[in-house]
Amino acid sequence: MRRTWQGLKSDRFGMGGLLIVAVFGVVALCVWTGLLGQGWSEVSGERWEGASTAHWFGTNILGQDIFQRTLFGTATAIEVGLIVTFFSTLLGMVLGALGGWYSHSWPDEIILWIKGVLDSIPFYLFAAAIAFALQGIHWAMHLAMVLTFWTTTARIVRGEVMRIKEREFVDAARAIGLPGLTIVFRHVLPNTYHILLVQGTIVFVAAIKTEVILSFLGLGIQDGVSWGLMLAESSQEVLAGHFGNFMAASVFLFVLLMGFNLLADALQDAWDARRAIP
Amino acid sequence: MSRVALKVDKLSVWFGTTSARRQVVDNVSFRIGAGEAVGLVGESGCGKSATALAILGLLPTTTATVEADGVEINGRDIFSLSAAQRRRILGRDVAMVFQQPATALDPVFTLGQQIGAVYRRHTGISKKEVQLAMLGALEQVGFGRPEEIASAYPHQLSGGMQQLAMIAMATMCKPAVLIADEPTTALDNSTQAMIQHQLKRLQTDHNTAILLISHDLGVIRQSCREVMVMYCGRLVEKTDCDSLYAHPRHPYSAGLLSCIPQISATRPAGISAIPGQVPPATELPPGCHFAPRCNRAESQCRQSIPVLDTGLDRDVACFRQL
Secondary structure: OHHHHHHHHOOOOHHHHHHHHOOOOOOOHHHHHOOOOOOOOEEEEOOOOOOOOOOOOOEOOOOEEEHHHHHHHHHHHHHHHHHHHHOOOOOOOHHHHHHHOOOOOHHHHHHHHHHHHHOOOOOOHHHHHHHHHOOOOOOOOOOHHHHHHHHHHHHHHHHHHHOOOOOOHHOOOOOOOHHHHHHHHHHHHHHHHHHHHHHHHHHHHHHHHHHOOOOOOHOOOOOOOOHHHHHHHHHHHHHHHHHHHHHHHHHHHHHHHHHHHHHHHHHHHHHHHHHHOO | OOOOOEEEEEEEEOOOOOOHHHOEEEEEEEEOOOOOEEEEEEEOOHHHHHHHHHHOOOOOOOOOEOOOEEEEEOEHHHHOOOHHHHHHHHHOOOOOOOOOHHHHHOOOOOHHHHHHHHHHHHHHHHHHHHHHHHHHHHHHHOOOHHHHHHHHHHHHOHHHHHHHHHHHHHHOOOOOOOEEEEEOOOHHHHHHHHHHHHHHHHHHHHEEEEEEEEHHHHHHHHOOOOEEEEEEOOEEEEEHHHHHHOOOOOHHHHHHHOOOOOOOOOOOOOOOOOOOOOOOOHHOOOOOOOOOOOOOOOHHHHHHOOOOOOOOOOOEEOOOOO
């Protein structure tokens, strides 16, 4: 852990990414605790006001403050990213490990079959179906993403577990009398954590992007505000020459994803450096 | 002979599915008394490791078939035990040391964590006591500063130190039987000596029976009183070390002995080798498996299988003994 941190510290781009992600994280925390972005639904000005000291990014068609809405959208994005990453990684890790350990026998066949079914449904159709089935439930979008994103993680973990289970230390663990499931979860899975870290960052970025797209399409956030909703509003406004919503949402989205990618790259390098020792 | 610690009766192993299975261990029987060390020698691919893994029940049931009249460890037939009961014996009554310590240790845990876990699993004592016992075990195998070793990850140690740590792990529970599968093959000579010293200590201190698998007759001679020579899954000669080295009866044993490089003042004319190679288990010749490589083979050798005869001072499976 300490060596990973040392490696990260010496990477300027990585530290920049960490700073960006940290700022967004603090914003999200402040929104959740009620310190920021609470005025996102309040009509506080005229329609389509320009940038001013009262409204930093101007106002939208209803006269709501775009800056407040952008901050609230940050919290939405981070929330979706964290929840989807956590649950899809957990699901993919457990099912991938079981599939890899019992490869080519019935538990693996069942998991592969479920993966195949989920992968064969076009994602936006699937998300629309779930959004329709769970109308009004805040977690519909999260659920749709978790149900589809775990398959990639599971596929990677399965392959890695199939590779690792042939290593001698697995035989050694058997030779000291450990039962199979203990060996998978205590000795094999920890050897895949570096892959899970990388895959987790990819899922996080994908989840945030997908949230924006789903919200844009009206399949996502219903009871708050999201960068996707702001972009949907802006599709009318840009033609009329009002760029506030469009610029705010797309720049925030771009900066967050960029920062996160920089951090993920640096983390991967720092982690690999530690692993490179034979 | 003292109390029998490991008894193997007519053990046979096949690899592959029923339609295309090949025999890698053929009717192997032997017993090892408590505190004794027995060597198992043969070229690569002779079924030595398969024998060891079969004794522990570690061969995957999907690809290997194991049959035996009985394998008893400390008087308990391990094939008659349930999987859970067998797991309780593994690591406590019988332990194994592997050829490649670097791959037999889990790279993401420290040695202390791994060694302690074995002990904790089989004794269920408190973490603090485990820690003390673990450091004690590391000290016993010759580490001056056991705390440093305990907090190191496997890749931070040399091969010899890893193997010593493996031995510390294997001996934490003072097993009745230790199976060492080529424990010194990957190590240099002086480290080999250290490992052998530790195996000796186990024998004398804890009365552990040792099955030492090696292709190196020199290593076996130093550590074992008795030796078994294996070829293509069959035991071909079984005797005490001294008489084997003085006078091998099976041509294969004689061949192995002549392959040992000798150190002498004059440069040797060349290294002798047994002609040919170990045949793959799918293409075993009928009759004596060694016949195609044997310069004493006759037509009888190529037609019928010699059985392991109990002779005066040894058991030999050969029609044309030296």
